[in-house]
Amino acid sequence: MDDDDWISVDQFAPPPPPATPTARPPVGTKCVRCDAIVPVGMAKCPTCLTSVLPGQRTVRIAGGAVRLVFRGGGRHLDVPRGSEIRLGRSSSWAPEASELLADEDTVSAQHATLVHASDGAAWLTEVPQGASNGTRVNDRVLVPGSRIRLRDGDRVELGPEVEFVVRGIAEEPREAAS
Missing domain, CATH: 2.20.28 (Rubrerythrin, domain 2)
Structure with missing residues (x-):
């Protein structure tokens, strides 16, 4: 090939810049x-x-109930003031919660109870004989048979796979200054 076979290029055009991805909202x-x-x-x-x-911090639930908001799927249980709810897979022992927890193998048939007192306080107790996979409140392990006071926003674990957040508990009244 000699130099006469070359085609002259009068102008060199640089390649276009790469397309910038459009930012998603x-x-x-x-x-x-x-x-x-x-x-x-x-x-x-x-x-x-x-x-x-x-x-904005505390979520108020209609009727003064405490709401247990389960992780994923928008599932929740409301516990009216002055009542108790049992948490477990047994439909005879925990009729309200068993529908939500029936397929949760890490939750015991009789796992824990939650009492929403008439004064607005909420208390959680793991069953006295203990739940197979334990109960935690904000990563603190509950001692079977001992109760713990819940506060708005507390995260409760029933075994390693079931978790809910407590909503609707009013803040505790402050002590009057003397």
Whole structure:
């Protein structure tokens, strides 16, 4: 091949710049309590009902009930003031909760009880004989038969796979200054 076979190029055009990906609008933000995605425009986490708006903390449930918001799927149980609910897989021992927990192998048939007192306090007790996989409140292991006072936003684990967040408990009254 000699130089006469070459075609002259009068102008060299650089390749076009790579296309920049278009930025997607944000889908939402992560909840500070449970890490679920809170879609843009929502004021509360759909999983644990934590407010994403500044200055709002306690979620009030109609009728003064305490709401147990289970992780995933929007499942919850409401416990009216002055009542008790049993948490477990046994339909005869825990009729309200067993429908939600029946397929949860890590939850005992008779796991724990939650009492929502008439004064608004809520107390959780693991059954005295103990639950097979234990109960935790905010990573603190419960001693079977001993009760613990719950507060709004507490995270409760019934064994290693079932978790709920407690909502609707009013803050405790402050002591009057003397």
